[in-house]
Amino acid sequence: MLSSNGAETLATAERELASGSDSIRVGAELRTAGVDSDLIAAVLTQAELRRRAAAKFGPLAELLLFTPAGLEQATRAPIAALHAARFAEAGCRSVADLGCGIGAESLALASAGIRPHAVELDPFTARIAEHNLAAVGSEAPVTVGDAERMPLPAEVDGVFLDPARRTAGHRDTRRVASPDDYSPSLGFAFAHGDRLPTGVKLGPGLDRELIPDGAEAQWVSSDGQLVEMGLWFGAVARPGLGRAALVHRSGRGSSPDEAHELTAPADTPDADERPLGEFLYEPDGAVIRARLIGSLAERLDAGMVSGRIAYLTGDRAVATPFATGFRVLEELPVKEKELRRALADRGIGRLEIKKRGADVDPAALRKRLKLRGAEGATLFLTRAGGRHVALLAERL
Structure with missing residues (x-):
């Protein structure tokens, strides 16, 4: 790959892949042209790595070489x-x-x-x-x-x-x-x-x-x-x-x-708990790890949904890069059978499930809910006011 021959072969393979050929066809064409099988494998691997690297490096990835690790x-x-x-x-x-x-x-x-x-x-x-x-x-x-x-x-x-x-x-x-x-x-x-x-x-x-x-x-x-x-x-x-x-x-x-x-000089204490408001905020992972949820709560004029659970709630919709905001539409039954019926009644066929403080596998639950319908929503399974709740919400 570091030789001029390797670079030329990689360029050829990438042109063919960009034109719509799959890797099997490109590999076969290179073999017919007499390219060594080890180089073919290296070239196709490198082409795939460059494709994936675009997410990290943008257009610069086209100039670079990579290893998987x-x-x-x-x-x-x-x-x-x-x-x-x-x-x-x-x-x-x-x-x-x-x-x-x-x-x-x-x-x-x-x-x-x-x-x-x-x-x-x-x-x-x-x-x-x-x-x-x-x-x-x-x-x-x-x-x-x-x-x-x-x-x-x-x-x-x-x-x-x-x-x-x-x-x-x-x-x-x-x-x-x-x-x-x-x-x-x-x-x-x-x-x-x-x-x-x-x-x-x-x-x-x-x-x-x-x-x-x-x-x-x-x-x-x-x-x-x-x-x-x-x-x-x-x-x-x-x-x-x-x-x-x-x-x-x-x-x-x-x-x-x-x-x-x-930013803050040190970890900030979490905000106080408060009753569930019209809006729910999911802090960004960096805010949670930095333990700056309390600082974010001040900006949002919000409080904790429940102690030690990283959801905030408030009565105002506030745009912020540090959290994803949701409008709480209604509280649904927590019991699975009743929840399935409630979602069916609302025609919800696309459901994003978020959970904190609830012992549930979202992927398995989604299958069991047997969703059908044209509507989409977000479901929060968490704790609020000392009890488990199921909150139907929409992204702001």
């Missing part, structure tokens, strides 16, 4: 750009990208005018990263080696780490069970934060007890999917901010991307 862990390009902007605003000119994978963060750093110093343990993945940097005109090399054993060059004035949270390899990897098995280790990553502007990308479900004192913790969602938690140290951490929830939305058509952020 590398694409899975790679940061989305707009989020990586926000990471790079922190280093640029802190005045960093050369940032070590330790455990660079396929190079997503290094690409963003280079685009921000910062020279990346990329290090990758796996030689094959390092070659992919080097190719990707060259594809955007960067001459920054990628060093093969163990980041924990290599001294940083003197010119490096910032560090970014995305510790591998999966077993080694290019495909069919699995998530490691413990943060102790991350590579580089958390201890190594956090130690850099004591002396240099440092960012550490981690999974959004990281045990909060592991968050170091003094670090800014930022949870990020992109297009409704909770994607990461970043820890920021030194000059790339913002003074007075301990918790942040960043909500990113990709632009549509000519519309630009949007990024909205809710």
Whole structure:
């Protein structure tokens, strides 16, 4: 794939796939043309990876190469750009990208005018990263080696780490069970934060007890999917901010991307419970993980539907990027037989089921409800006022 022959074969395959041919036909045509079977397999795999990568990298994906594991862990390009902007605003000119994978963060750093110093343990993945940097005109090399054993060059004035949270390899990897098995280790990553502007990308479900004192913790969602938690140290951490929830939305058509952020010095207490109002709000996953539901409730003039359940309720419809709003239409019976009859009476054939505080499998319940009809709605199965409730609602 890294040879001129591989690149030409990939381009040929992608043209044929774009014209409507399926992978079986393209593979057969390449075999007839005398292309080696291993290269055919690599080309078709790469074409599929590029197709999937468009969701993370946009048009840039057409220039890059990927591995299955590398694409899975790679940061989305707009989020990586926000990471790079922190280093640029802190005045960093050369940032070590330790455990660079396929190079997503290094690409963003280079685009921000910062020279990346990329290090990758796996030689094959390092070659992919080097190719990707060259594809955007960067001459920054990628060093093969163990980041924990290599001294940083003197010119490096910032560090970014995305510790591998999966077993080694290019495909069919699995998530490691413990943060102790991350590579580089958390201890190594956090130690850099004591002396240099440092960012550490981690999974959004990281045990909060592991968050170091003094670090800014930022949870990020992109297009409704909770994607990461970043820890920021030194000059790339913002003074007075301990918790942040960043909500990113990709632009549509000519519309630009949007990024909205809710911040606080620390976790905020949940709002008080209140009686069910006309409107129900489902906070974004980043807000929930950052424990900023109380701050959001203040903005919405809302309260908790029930203690320790992440739904808010209020009497006003308030537009917010930090939650999805619903109008509560009515309360339906909780018992399944009566609920099925109520939905049938209302002609509801399309039902989005959301649940918190209720022991139910939404997919299995939807089958048992035997929905028929032309109407659509959302059903909330939760607790309110100390009891289980079924709330029929419509999105705002």
